Amino acid sequence: MRVRVDPDRCEGNLRCQNAAPEVFEVRDDLSHVLLDDVPEALRHKVERAIRLCPRQAIDWLRA
Amino acid sequence: MTQASARSADEINLADQEIFLRGEAHDLFRILRRERPVHWSAPAASALSGFWSITKLDDVVQISRNPELFISGHGITMQSPQGSTQIQNNPILSGRMMISTDPPDHVRLRRLVNKGFTPRAVRSLEPHIREITTGIIDDVAARGSCDFVTDVAAQLPLAVICELMGIDRQYWQLMFELTNRVLGSSDAEYQTEGDTVGTIEAARATAMQGWGRMFEHFMNMIEERKAQPRQDLVGILVNADIDGEQLSLGDILQFCALLVIAGNETTRNAISGGMLALAQHPEEKQRLIDHPELIDTAVEEILRWTSPVAHMARVATRDIEIRGQRIREGERVVMWYGSVNRDEDYFEDPYRFDITRSPNDHLAFGIGEHFCLGAGFARLEIKVMFQELLRRLPDITTAGPPELLRSNFIAGIKHLPVEYTPER
Numbered sequence: 001m002r003v004r005v006d007p008d009r010c011e012g013n014l015r016c017q018n019a020a021p022e023v024f025e026v027r028d029d030l031s032h033v034l035l036d037d038v039p040e041a042l043r044h045k046v047e048r049a050i051r052l053c054p055r056q057a058i059d060w061l062r063a
Numbered sequence: 064m065t066q067a068s069a070r071s072a073d074e075i076n077l078a079d080q081e082i083f084l085r086g087e088a089h090d091l092f093r094i095l096r097r098e099r100p101v102h103w104s105a106p107a108a109s110a111l112s113g114f115w116s117i118t119k120l121d122d123v124v125q126i127s128r129n130p131e132l133f134i135s136g137h138g139i140t141m142q143s144p145q146g147s148t149q150i151q152n153n154p155i156l157s158g159r160m161m162i163s164t165d166p167p168d169h170v171r172l173r174r175l176v177n178k179g180f181t182p183r184a185v186r187s188l189e190p191h192i193r194e195i196t197t198g199i200i201d202d203v204a205a206r207g208s209c210d211f212v213t214d215v216a217a218q219l220p221l222a223v224i225c226e227l228m229g230i231d232r233q234y235w236q237l238m239f240e241l242t243n244r245v246l247g248s249s250d251a252e253y254q255t256e257g258d259t260v261g262t263i264e265a266a267r268a269t270a271m272q273g274w275g276r277m278f279e280h281f282m283n284m285i286e287e288r289k290a291q292p293r294q295d296l297v298g299i300l301v302n303a304d305i306d307g308e309q310l311s312l313g314d315i316l317q318f319c320a321l322l323v324i325a326g327n328e329t330t331r332n333a334i335s336g337g338m339l340a341l342a343q344h345p346e347e348k349q350r351l352i353d354h355p356e357l358i359d360t361a362v363e364e365i366l367r368w369t370s371p372v373a374h375m376a377r378v379a380t381r382d383i384e385i386r387g388q389r390i391r392e393g394e395r396v397v398m399w400y401g402s403v404n405r406d407e408d409y410f411e412d413p414y415r416f417d418i419t420r421s422p423n424d425h426l427a428f429g430i431g432e433h434f435c436l437g438a439g440f441a442r443l444e445i446k447v448m449f450q451e452l453l454r455r456l457p458d459i460t461t462a463g464p465p466e467l468l469r470s471n472f473i474a475g476i477k478h479l480p481v482e483y484t485p486e487r
Contacts, residue, residue, distance in 0.1 A: 008170065009170070011177055011180070012181045012182050013182065029178070029181040029182065029183050054428065054429075054430050054431070054438070056128055056430075056431045056432070
C-alpha cells in the first residue's frame with residue numbers, strides 16, 4: 001500500500017505525524033512519507049491520518 | 064413559548080438570533096441531533112431563504128470534504144448574498160474573498176499567504192506573543208477587576224493580526240470597533256447612532272458602515288505600499304502574482320477585511336469562553352494550575368467547548384441525499400459547529416468540560432478546503448494567554464454573568480466581568 005501527500009495542499013499541521021509517526025514526518029512545514037510501502041499493521045494509523053488531515057492532503061495511491 | 068421548551072424538531076428555527084442571545088442553542092442542537100439531524104427551516108419573513116441545519120459531525124465532514132459539490136461561492140452564512148447585479152457592478156464588492164471562493168481559485172488565493180501561518184511561522188512568533196500577553200496582563204493586574212473581553216481577551220488577537228497585516232497601532236481600536244460592527248451588526252450595542260436600533264435595517268446599515276470604513280482604511284494602506292513596498296501581509300497582497308496575474312483592488316480589499324475580521328472575532332471568543340468555562344468548572348481550573356503541562360489538551364477542550372464560529376454554510380450544486388434526506392440543487396446547508404463538537408457519536412459525555420479529553424477531534428476550525436488558516440495562531444494565543452493568566456492571577460474568576468452577542472454566526476461574548484487578587 002502506498003500513501004501520498006499533496007504538497008500543494010499540505011500546510012504542515014502535524015496531524016499525520018501525530019497519528020502515524022512511523023509513516024509521516026513533517027519537515028519545513030511539509031509532510032514527507034517515510035515508507036514506500038505501508039505495512040498492513042499501520043493501515044489504521046494511516047487511515048486516521050487521512051481522516052484527521054485538516055487540508056485533505058493525504059490519500060492512498062491506487063495502483 | 065421559547066424554543067428551548069420546544070418538544071419537537073418542527074418548532075425549531077435557528078435563524079432566530081434570540082436563541083443564541085439567551086444561550087439556548089445547545090439544548091436545541093441536542094434535540095436536532097437526536098430527532099432530525101438534517102433539518103429544514105422554511106424561508107422566514109426576514110427575507111432569509113430556507114436552509115438545512117446539519118448537526119452531526121459525520122455529515123459536516125462529508126460536506127466540508129466535497130467543496131465542488133457543496134460550494135462557498137454563494138455565501139458562507141445562512142443569509143443569501145444580496146442583489147447580485149449590484150455586486151457585479153461594484154469593483155470592490157466584486158472582489159474575491161478567499162472564504163467564499165471555490166476550487167481552483169481558493170487554493171491559488173490561499174497559497175499567497177499560507178506560508179505566514181504554518182506551524183513553523185507561528186512558533187517563531189511565540190516569544191513575541193508572550194511579550195504582548197504580558198503587557199496586556201500588566202495593564203489590568205493591579206486593578207483587581209476588569210472586563211475580561213474588552214480588556215484582556217480581545218487585545219491579544221487584535222494585536223497579533225494587526226501587526227501581521229502592518230496596521231499602525233493607533234488604528235487597532237478602530238479595527239476592533241469595525242469588526243464588531245460587521246460581525247455584530249444584529250446586536251444593538253454595535254449599531255450606530257441614528258439607526259432604528261434593533262431592526263433588520265439597522266443591522267444592514269451598521270454592517271455596511273463597518274465595511275465602508277474598513278475598506279477606506281485598507282485603501283490607504285494599499286496606496287502606501289504601492290508607493291513603498293513592505294513585507295507585511297497587506298504588502299504581500301499588493302505585490303501578489305498568481306501565474307502572472309495581479310490581484311484586483313477588490314480582491315486585495317476583500318482579503319484584508321477577511322484577515323482582520325477572522326483574526327479578531329474568533330480567538331477573542333475562544334479566550335473569553337475559555338475563561339467562562341474555567342470559572343464555571345473550578346476543579347478543572349485548579350487542575351490546570353496544578354498541572355500546567357495539561358495546557359495543550361486544555362486548549363483543545365476550550366476550542367471544542369466554545370466553538371467560536373457558530374456556523375458556516377454551503378450551497379449544493381446538485382441534488383444529493385444526506386442521511387436519507389434529499390437536498391436539492393441550489394439549497395443551502397448550514398453546518399453547526401457547536402453541535403458537531405458535542406456529537407455523542409464522537410465525544411464521550413460531550414457536555415462535560417474536561418481539560419484532558421482525548422481523543423478530541425473537534426471541528427472548531429472546520430476541515431478540508433477551507434480549514435481555518437489561522438488555526439495555529441489561535442491555538443498559540445489561547446495557550447499563552449491561559450499560561451500567563453493562571454500563573455499571575457490564579458484566583459481570577461467571574462464577577463457576574465457574561466453578556467452574549469446577538470448572533471447565530473459568531474458564538475460571541477461581549478462582556479465578562481472578572482475579579483482577582485490584585486498583583487503587587
